[in-house]
Amino acid sequence: MNGWLAAACALLLVGFLPALLGICTGPVRRRVLAQNLATVLAALVMLLLSQGYARPSYTDMALVLAVLGPVGTLVYERLLGEELRASRPRPLVTRTMTVLGVAPVPAVVLPVCVAATPGRTTLKLLFIGCLLVAGSALCTRALTTPPGGGGSDGR
Amino acid sequence: MGGDLPVVVALLLVAVAGTAAVLARDPVRQAAVLAGLGLALALLFAVLQAPDVALSQLAVGTALTPLMVLLSVRKVRRKARSERREEHE
Amino acid sequence: MARRLTAALELGAWWVALAGLWLVLIQTVDTLECGVGAGAALLAAYGGRAARRAAVRR
Secondary structure (H helix, E strand, C coil): CCHHHHHHHHHHHHHHHHHHHHHHCCCHHHHHHHHHHHHHHHHHHHHHHHHHCCCCCHHHHHHHHHHHHHHHHHHHHHHCHHHHCCCCCCHHHHHHHHHHHHCHHHHHHHHHHHHCCCCHHHHHHHHHHHHHHHHHHHHHHHHHCCCCCCCCCCC | CHHHHHHHHHHHHHHHHHHHHHHCCCHHHHHHHHHHHHHHHHHHHHHCCCHHHHHHHHHHHHHHHHHHHHHHHHHHHHHHHHHHHHHHC | CHHHHHHHHHHHHHHHHHHHHHHHHCCCCCHHHHHHHHHHHHHHHHHHHHHHHHHHHC
């Protein structure tokens, strides 16, 4: 049990568990927003686990999750679009969800980058971090923008 | 005991998500809970040192399961709507 | 002629970006990996160009 594993456990309990409870209760849009948050946090936990177990192949799971998580969230946006965007959420909700989905990414990716051997691994970790930030921000925006607000860029 | 802590935490998450998936009644909401359960299971497999299983669980659980559930929900709703319209005519 | 040149340039740009991404994401760099990556990046470059054109034409 090293510091990375302890950090992963803490992130699971403090971050992932509340997001999971958010998925399990409430109206549909809140569940989908919480699901987006949960995918980001799960990818970050995978990065911490790859450091904790010293197994670089674990970062591949974070990469796959960073690609597939936004896809899974945008499925809801595409199939339930009118229902999800029927009402506009309060600006505070939008801002909080955006910050919650973006802020933990550098807080985890940068320490992992510093601890990993410099070189291609660093670039890979930074790429995963950029994917996570972009996917999370895009999904939050697509889910909280009402129709005609310019946010319906899902094809 | 210290080394088992991640496993215990992941098992707890799976138990929470699984219970919620059983208790959810509306299929749309259940699809979201199933996606969360898939994430929790992938984390459990990762903690149990099975990254390959976790990879396939991620591919199936996060994107494919909600897609299939939502596609069927949409089809059923459309069918119900068109039948109602036929009754009115 | 000019259109062909821009097409080739765009394919080349896609190829450079995608092959670089492959090199970053693989675990060990050896000759076989580089060859497979170059081929896959070429295929994906055609796909990327087709996707961009479809998105622009819409």
